[in-house]
Amino acid sequence: MNHFDLSLYLVTDRSLALNRSLEYVVKEAAEGGVTMVQLREKDCSSKEFLNLAIQLKRCLKSFAIPLIINDRLDIALACDADGLHIGQNDIPYEIARRLLGKDKIIGLSVENVRDVIEANKLDVDYIGISPVFSTPTKTDTAEALGLDGVREITKLSEHPSVGIGGINLSNAHEVIAAGADGISVVSAIMSHPDPRLSALQLKNIVVKNKLK
């Protein structure tokens, strides 16, 4: 398994990038201190998805930041990404692991306690607690788990975890205090006028609150 650090995990969404290129925002975020990047693109052709993945992989290599592909195992294989993130409606974990091999990072979204109990039976590398707060950037998710949900799940989970959904500068510290190993953000970086500054500030919050 690759080494990875869940502290500040950027999930992409080009539609929120304020007309800036994905590569620009990701590079700025990398310089600001993001520790992982997940390429999540729902409305593009496979060719375009792969081209974006190849572009980001090249960009992130110099920062030694892992590139994780959302859902599309074929894109992860095709660009030799560092890993794959799957949700409950994606290809089952066992098949993804068999096809990707043991050296790649595989993360799994959990939306409730039952998902966590199932995830505990698998050698996934991390879980994504989703959604922590309600969020407009993803419409197909379950009800918000809240900080109580994060506490319950992180206590129960045998895997490292990252919270996702509605996390920003004002609530990031609470997610870490509730037991998550990191925070995952979309709009807090993608839509920030200064993605580097936003990443820097978020990273500081995570680091400080992890030390507590």
Added chain:
Amino acid sequence: MNHFDLSLYLVTDRSLALNRSLEYVVKEAAEGGVTMVQLREKDCSSKEFLNLAIQLKRCLKSFAIPLIINDRLDIALACDADGLHIGQNDIPYEIARRLLGKDKIIGLSVENVRDVIEANKLDVDYIGISPVFSTPTKTDTAEALGLDGVREITKLSEHPSVGIGGINLSNAHEVIAAGADGISVVSAIMSHPDPRLSALQLKNIVVKNKLK
């Protein structure tokens, strides 16, 4: 490479199945004489896509009819399909071949003469000439090639070919007469009240016109 016969190639579209299950329509079509089936599903989760693929694979096995997956190389790998069909906006052929191996069928859509010249440089197993006639079932395709286009492309192509787009009982013979090795249909079978009868009739047209 697997053995395959392009004569009558069914491409699925659940939204056109008149509320019948995909498995029902495909099984009827198989009994009527389709020689290949391509699972093409654009609006479903990866998990649902894979479940449909596994279902169809089981159904088609007893007929010895190859199951081809549209676009999604990961689904093809995950269900060990017989092959993959890619368009000009999908994962590039070379990557698909490397990941699928030499024993799987790979088909490539061509929309113009330039695409055919490129396809001639590749060891694709067949080309899909798309679209032959204008069709409401696929909205992202290029302008209709017409029968003149089919003649030009089949003369130029070094690979076997199947025509797709707007082909039905009334024009199928012309596509074969123009040089295609087979016809590919969606609604002519998916939306037919009797998919088995429709497949039988289309198959007869192809067989008769190939003998000419």
